[in-house]
Amino acid sequence: MALSVEFKPVFDCVGWRVLLSLQGRQLGCERDGRWLFEGLDIDVNSGDIWHVTGPNGSGKTTLLKVLAGQFNEFDGVLHWQGKPLGKGREHFASNMLYLGHLPGVSAGLTPLENMAWYQALYDERSDETQREDALAVMGLEGFEDVPVGHLSAGQQRRVALARLCLTPRALWILDEPFTAIDQAGVEALEAQLIVHVRAGGAVVMTTHHVLDIDHPLHHVSLG
Amino acid sequence: MAEPSSRRLGVAIGATLMRDLKRVRRRRGEVLNPLVFYALAVSLFPIGISPEAELLAVMAPGLLWVTALLATLLSLDGLFRSDFDDGSLEQMMLSPQPLAALSIAKVAAHWLFTGLPLALMAPLLGIMLALPIHSIGVLMASLALGSASLSLIGGIGAALTVGLPRGGVLLSLLVLPLYIPVLIFGTGAVQAAILGDAVLPHLAMLGALLAAALILAPWAIAASLRISING
Amino acid sequence: MWGLIHKLGSPKWFYYRSAALQPWCWGAAVVLLLVGSVWGLVFAPADYQQGNSFRIIYVHVPAAFLAQSVFVAMAISGFVFMVWKIKIADMAAAAMAPLGASMTFVALFSGAVWGVPTWGTWWIWDARLTSMLILLFLYIGVMSLRGAFSRRDSGARAASVLAMVGVINIPIIKYSVDWWYTLHQPASFTLTSRPAMPLEMWLPLLMMVVGFYGFFIALTLTRTRSEILRREANTRWVKALIEEIN
Numbered sequence: 001m002a003l004s005v006e007f008k009p010v011f012d013c014v015g016w017r018v019l020l021s022l023q024g025r026q027l028g029c030e031r032d033g034r035w036l037f038e039g040l041d042i043d044v045n046s047g048d049i050w051h052v053t054g055p056n057g058s059g060k061t062t063l064l065k066v067l068a069g070q071f072n073e074f075d076g077v078l079h080w081q082g083k084p085l086g087k088g089r090e091h092f093a094s095n096m097l098y099l100g101h102l103p104g105v106s107a108g109l110t111p112l113e114n115m116a117w118y119q120a121l122y123d124e125r126s127d128e129t130q131r132e133d134a135l136a137v138m139g140l141e142g143f144e145d146v147p148v149g150h151l152s153a154g155q156q157r158r159v160a161l162a163r164l165c166l167t168p169r170a171l172w173i174l175d176e177p178f179t180a181i182d183q184a185g186v187e188a189l190e191a192q193l194i195v196h197v198r199a200g201g202a203v204v205m206t207t208h209h210v211l212d213i214d215h216p217l218h219h220v221s222l223g
Numbered sequence: 224m225a226e227p228s229s230r231r232l233g234v235a236i237g238a239t240l241m242r243d244l245k246r247v248r249r250r251r252g253e254v255l256n257p258l259v260f261y262a263l264a265v266s267l268f269p270i271g272i273s274p275e276a277e278l279l280a281v282m283a284p285g286l287l288w289v290t291a292l293l294a295t296l297l298s299l300d301g302l303f304r305s306d307f308d309d310g311s312l313e314q315m316m317l318s319p320q321p322l323a324a325l326s327i328a329k330v331a332a333h334w335l336f337t338g339l340p341l342a343l344m345a346p347l348l349g350i351m352l353a354l355p356i357h358s359i360g361v362l363m364a365s366l367a368l369g370s371a372s373l374s375l376i377g378g379i380g381a382a383l384t385v386g387l388p389r390g391g392v393l394l395s396l397l398v399l400p401l402y403i404p405v406l407i408f409g410t411g412a413v414q415a416a417i418l419g420d421a422v423l424p425h426l427a428m429l430g431a432l433l434a435a436a437l438i439l440a441p442w443a444i445a446a447s448l449r450i451s452i453n454g
Numbered sequence: 455m456w457g458l459i460h461k462l463g464s465p466k467w468f469y470y471r472s473a474a475l476q477p478w479c480w481g482a483a484v485v486l487l488l489v490g491s492v493w494g495l496v497f498a499p500a501d502y503q504q505g506n507s508f509r510i511i512y513v514h515v516p517a518a519f520l521a522q523s524v525f526v527a528m529a530i531s532g533f534v535f536m537v538w539k540i541k542i543a544d545m546a547a548a549a550m551a552p553l554g555a556s557m558t559f560v561a562l563f564s565g566a567v568w569g570v571p572t573w574g575t576w577w578i579w580d581a582r583l584t585s586m587l588i589l590l591f592l593y594i595g596v597m598s599l600r601g602a603f604s605r606r607d608s609g610a611r612a613a614s615v616l617a618m619v620g621v622i623n624i625p626i627i628k629y630s631v632d633w634w635y636t637l638h639q640p641a642s643f644t645l646t647s648r649p650a651m652p653l654e655m656w657l658p659l660l661m662m663v664v665g666f667y668g669f670f671i672a673l674t675l676t677r678t679r680s681e682i683l684r685r686e687a688n689t690r691w692v693k694a695l696i697e698e699i700n
Contacts (some may be wrong), residue, residue, distance in 0.1 A: 032606045033688060070317055071453050073539070073607065093319040102310025108246035120238030121318045121325075123231040147249070379619055383612050387602050397599060397616060400591040401623050404630035411637065428633075432626070443619050446536075447612065454608040 019046050020095070020170045020202055021081055022067065028075035029062050036062050037222050040076070044171065047197050050204040050218045051211065058223025060206040061101070061175055067204055068098040068173045094122060097169040099177060103160035107149030111135050111159045114148060115166055124167050134166040135159070139185070153180045164192060172196065174205040187212075235320040236328045243332035246305075253301065254336045257294040258344055264290045265348045276353040283352035284362070284413035291341050291366055292402055295373045298337045299398065300391050302329065302381040303448065312385075313452055322448060323441035330378045330444070338370025358416035361426075365412040368429045369405045375433075375440040376401050382447035386454040405432055463540035465682045466691050472675055479672035486665030494658035501655075507571040512659060514564040516666035517557045518582070521589060522624070524554030524670065528596070529621035532614030542678070544610040545685065547617065548600065549677035553670060555593035562586050581635035585628050592620045606685075 021044065028038040036059030044050055044067075052060045065071035067078070069085055069092060078085040080092045105114045115131040135144055138158040148156055157180045164172065172193075178186050190213050193203055197215060211217065247254055268286050269279060279286075306312040306329075315325045345366050346359045354362065380398035384390030412425035494512035501508035531547035534540055565583050566576045577583070596616050603609030651659075686692045 033685060065453070068317060070313065072449075073453070090319045093317060096317070098314075098317050100310060100313060102308075102313060104310035104314040106242070106246065106305065106309055106311050108249055108305070109242065113242070113245065117238050117242050118314075120234050121315070121320060123234065123319065379615075383599060383616060384602070386608075390602070393595075393598055393602055396591070397595040400588045400595065400627070401619070403588055404623075404626050407630040407634045411634065414637075428630075435626075439622065443615060446615050450608055450611045450615065454603060454605055 019200065021045050021079075022171060022202070023079040023082075024067065024076060025079075026076035027063070027066060027078075029059060029066060029071075029073070030075070031062070038075075040220070042067070042220060044202050044204055046170075046200045046202055048202045048218055049193060049197055049213065049215055050202075050220060052204065052206045052220045052222065054222030060222055063220070063222065064098070064100075064173050064175050064204065064206060068096060069093065070098065095169055096171045096173065097163060098173045098175075099160055099163070100175045101179075103156050104163075105148050105156060105159045108147060110145045110147055111140055111151075111162070112144045114159060115162065118163060118166060122167065130166065134162040134164075137165050138162040154182060154185070157181050158185065161189065164196075168201075170201050172201065172203045172205070174203065174207075176207055177205060178207050178209040232320055232324055235318070236324055239315075239325050239328035240332050243329055244335065247332070247336050253298075254340065257298045257337050258340055260297055261290055261294040261341055261344060262348060264293065265352065269352070280353040280355065280417075283349060283354040284358075284410045284417065286352060287345055287349060287354070287362060288366070288369075288406055288410045288413070291345065291370065292373065292399075292406060294341055295337055295370060295377060296395050296398060296402075298333070299377040299381045300384075300394055302333050302378060303385040303451075307385045307451065312448060316449065316452055321445070323445040326378065326382070326444040326448065327441050330374050330440075333378070334371050334374040338374055339367060341370060342366035354413075355417050358413055361416035361422050362413050364426060365409045365429060368426065368433060369409040372405050372429070372433045372436045373402060375436040375444075376405075379440055379443045379447055382444045382451060384451075385448070386451035405429065408432065463538070463542050465542055465545070465686050466689075468542050469679055469682050472679060476672065476675050476679070479668060479675055483665055483668030483672045486661055486668055490658050490661035490665050494655075494662060498655050498658050499652070504572060507568065510564050510568040512662045514561060514568060515659060516663045517561040517564060518586065519663055520666050520670055521554060521558040521561050521586065523667070524550050524557060525589065525592070525617070525624065526621055528554060529614075529617040532617040536611065536614050536618075541685075542682070544614065545681040546674060546678045547614065548610070549674050549681055550670075551593060551597050551600070551613075553673055553677075555590065555597065557666075557670075558586060558590040558593055562590065579635075581632050584635070585631045588627055588631070589624065592624070596620065 022042075023044075024040065024042040027040040027042065029036045040063070042050065052063055054060050062071060066074045069078070069089065080088055085092060105111070106117075109117070112128075112131050112135070115134060116126060119126050119131070132144060135141070138161055140155065140158055140162065143151060143155065148159055151159070161177065161181075177189060181189070186209065190211065194213060194215055197203060265286060268282070272278065272282070303312060306315070316322050318325075342363050345362050349359050349362050350356075377398050380394045380401075383397065384394045387393065408425050408428040412422050412429065414420075415422050415425055491512060495509055498509070500506050528547045528550045531543040531550070534543040535547065562583065565580075565586065569576055569578060596613050599616055600609040600613035603612060683692055683695075
């Protein structure tokens with residue numbers, strides 16, 4: 001099964017420009033009496049790549065979930081575009097893309113059907129060519145109609161990553177995005193991150209992979 | 224963004240419902256298993272108790288309802304399981320649409336491929352249990368109406384236990400006590416039909432239960448899913 | 455107002471404040487229960503119909519009252535915990551659940567024992583007993599759900615949601631079971647709905663009911679306090695407290 005691993009640059013997906021700001025003040029998270037992190041300040045602005053580092057179990061994933069608005073049991077405040085996150089949740093949710101450890105694609109559906117569901121979920125025009133383009137960027141040409149359950153782990157990951165260029169989303173929160181993809185895929189994803197932040201987007205991510213990116217990184221170190 | 228939010232929500236709910244139906248259509252076994260279980264479990268009773276038609280006719284409403292309840296219960300564990308395991312549930316929670324509304328779509332899909340088929344199959348089993356013919360229509364109506372409540376209430380239990388490694392038995396422990404009112408009014412309707420009494424009060428009660436479940440269950444399901452996802 | 459709520463919710467504050475309250479609660483509960491049971495079991499007149507066996511009422515009715523009230527209290531605590539994130543509410547809910555379940559069991563058991571002289575059998579599917587049995591299952595469900603989660607906080611939230619769902623369902627279950635019962639056995643003899651109980655029977659019963667509630671409050675207080683110590687074992691103030699005692 002020869003798989004095309006070339007990533008195309010995704011300028012054509014990035015037709016927007018927005019000044020974004022996600023601000024966290026005195027963030028802290030306690031789980032079962034143990035503080036994962038405390039008093040953490042973070043300012044995510046347009047053009048930033050934030051790299052969250054720390055040993056296993058230091059709360060990296062929890063921090064990303066807090067920033068993504070998924071995890072509500074935390075101390076401190078989060079502001080999106082200057083307003084408390086709770087007030088503008090819908091606006092935040094439609095401008096943020098979170099990819100966690102789990103791919104978020106259903107094994108019983110084809111990649112195209114998965115993408116179509118996401119378009120409906122995020123109130124986007126159902127656009128077949130856009131779906132096909134996004135999958136093609138991830139090197140999934142020819143696999144569009146194969147149920148995701150029949151694809152390899154790396155390919156399933158690529159289906160999840162295809163959401164990055166399915167529609168422009170200002171803020172990307174990525175938890176270990178390089179897991180299970182090959183070297184060519186890694187390089188292409190790195191290129192994509194650069195394109196995203198240069199177009200005015202922002203990225204918060206964790207990875208154990210050493211980032212080879214020509215862009216200044218902000219670091220948050222936990223644990 | 225310019226579209227009214229109710230329409231946007233409608234699109235998201237519709238897409239989620241279609242997505243679930245599509246998945247189920249590809250794995251037909253999952254639809255058939257509760258039905259086969261229903262037929263099998265019902266046929267155990269004449270064997271275990273007595274083949275006498277008179278005795279069976281007396282017990283038929285209860286048997287058909289209790290077994291339908293168990294068949295629903297059996298299918299509940301899968302309601303959120305695969306979406307939980309592959310992270311789709313997490314994405315639903317992060318999407319701009321309210322999780323309560325999306326979970327309604329999933330529960331509706333569950334009812335369409337378990338509750339409704341069970342109701343459609345019940346007449347056949349009713350005849351096998353010597354249920355008087357004139358009560359068959361009420362049996363179907365009560366099952367169709369009642370099983371929708373069962374799916375909604377069961378959804379709460381499924382959402383609470385989806386993150387647990389062996390949630391199946393616990394799920395039945397949580398959900399069965401909550402099913403009792405539905406069981407009472409469901410069997411009540413069929414018994415009333417057999418005796419020629421007024422059926423409508425029972426069906427009205429089933430309808431009222433469904434209305435209450437429809438209003439309250441989605442919030443409980445959404446809250447429970449949040450707990451399970453962040454567990 | 456908010457400050458007060460959160461101060462009340464602080465485990466440390468609650469622990470020190472409740473220390474003074476605790477002996478009073480226990481004292482009142484013990485006195486009421488002692489007086490009530492001696493009065494009810496020895497001095498109250500025997501029933502003209504049931505003789506002395508009616509005296510089970512002095513255990514059965516308070517236990518049945520408590521069984522339902524504890525569930526409501528548990529659901530309210532769960533609600534407070536979920537909405538205002540006050541941890542002490544969850545600790546109280548966790549402390550109440552086993553007590554409520556045992557009260558339900560006591561009500562069921564005393565009902566069964568009472569059934570022998572009145573109905574000549576240990577169990578009949580009486581509407582009240584059936585509702586009680588379902589309530590017992592609800593309690594067991596809430597407790598096992600709490601225990602099934604590996605993270606305590608998740609278990610606490612799940613138990614709170616289930617308690618709230620349960621409390622909405624209890625009246626529906628009661629109503630439907632009554633409906634079911636009247637359809638099947640219209641107007642039979644029930645345990646407690648007797649016309650005009652004489653005052654000398656009724657007063658000790660009232661005393662026992664209040665005593666049971668006092669016992670519930672006192673026990674919940676004590677159990678919540680020990681739960682505070684267990685959960686806060688790593689904090690400075692608990693460590694200091696332990697050193698003080700040693």
